[in-house]
Amino acid sequence: MALRHTLRQFSRKSCMFSPRLLQARNTSSSAESHATSFGFRQVSEEQKGKLVGEVFESVASKYDVMNDLMSLGLHRLWKDRLVSKLCPFPGMQHLDVAGGTGDVAFDVLEAINRVEQRSLQVLPAEADAEDETRVYVCDINPAMLEVGKQRAKKRGLAGLPSLQWVEGNAEHLDFKDESMDGYTIAFGIRNVTHIDRALKEAHRVLKKGGRFLCLELSHVSMPGFKQIYDMYSFAVIPAVGQYVAGDRNSYQYLVESARKFPTQERFASMIADAGFQDVQYENLVGGVVAIHSGFKL
Template sequence: MALRSAAGYKQVPEEEKSKLVGNVFSSVASSYDLMNDLMSVGLHRLWKDSTESVDVHMHQLVGDVITTELLFVLRKWDVAFRALERINSVSHRAMQGTLTDIEEDTQIYVCDINPNMLNVGKKRASERGYKEGHCLSWIQGDAEALNFEDGSMDGYTIAFGIRNVTHIEKALSEAYRVLKRGGRFLCLELSHVDVPLFKQIYDVYSFSVIPAVGELVAGARQSYQYLVESIRRFPNQEKFAQMIQEAGFERVEYENLVGGVVAIHSGLKL
């Protein structure tokens, strides 16, 4: 009997999940930012751009370094843009002395398996004034089989994407493989609410409101039904932290935001 995997609550053959997920994100790519605003009531921007916890973790990822290779396996490009802004800030401080421009010695790779999502990300980068080919590169690739050398990255971040891979353990193994010793792994992902009353409200909102809004705004009710169900299928915070440890990472920890709606997981390759 063939192995089977769950794409949301719909049981599908494991080999079909990648195609299903690809179709989901191809159908919603053009309205992705708008739908994120509507689904989270704008909170997704606070999680990435204003939350102190996110800012602290981004500092841990980038740090006050002179050269760095950073890999972002993304469904949200703002995280990569935020890292670039922090690098620019460090660069400007460095220019006060005799150090070279950090931007010239830094490379950020933004990787996504879906070309439609990559194209939207490139457009967002252009709107922000970020030029491709300077220190920002866009790569179409699979998180389960990255086309990067062993020990080539100083940092790895995956945002709102790991729950959509077919084999989470393979994606974690690849993250570990491409990181240098001392490299940091960060994962920003929708997770499990642990406050009983809030969980009930969140479930009603997720299963009733989000698919309806998806149909109204994007004409993609089934795609957003899948996105909601995929969150519930994703391992809880403790289980996912254990999976990160089993991949080889040390000093693994996580922090819940908004009662567990979102969690930030981190680990080091030592």
């Protein structure tokens, strides 16, 4: 327990938030709206949930290969960056929402195992058979979770108490208040109908000192690069989706939904409005994706 406490302290210190605070701005709540965007289309809120469900049911079996193709493998580095910011530690209670096929959860568990192995070399007496580490993969779509469970089996992670698969909605999480040390959501939040509700839920389930991290497709502003990126997104990605997954429309939606997602600054404001502090973001590849972070203090 002493080791766990030390690791926790170390993890917290090395992942301390910087003093740069972004000011919360007024945001309008999409909870009041009855129409919302599904890509470039306006649909009712009920329709959006159904359509998003259909997209991920359709792409689930090809999701991972498509991720590698669309991002040219970069999504792995982006997820590594996300997890390195989280500073996972043994005993951590972590929730990965919209966790899909498990990439982020696997990375979190591997990071925890590395810390544990290192610490056991130094203090072997601290080995704890009943490790309380819990990494929950929560996703609304059973097809995505099923692919994730199969992948966990291949990695030898199936049946571990530290890895739990939960079907659930980011807007109404079935987890207790202040029960999580960390919350991640990767390429998930733009699919959620009420982003503000999902952010409030993230805040609710985090313990004080817990960290929220979101990796999401974002906005490129660099002239020249923006044109190239737009061309790649709208011409190449749906075509690859058609060729590899036999589903052009789902990938057209993925591209469009990224363009409809709030800008980096606006999303930072929404996170602050949900109650998070020290809200920051980091652009990767010129803003193709951004990692937003906030603390519950």
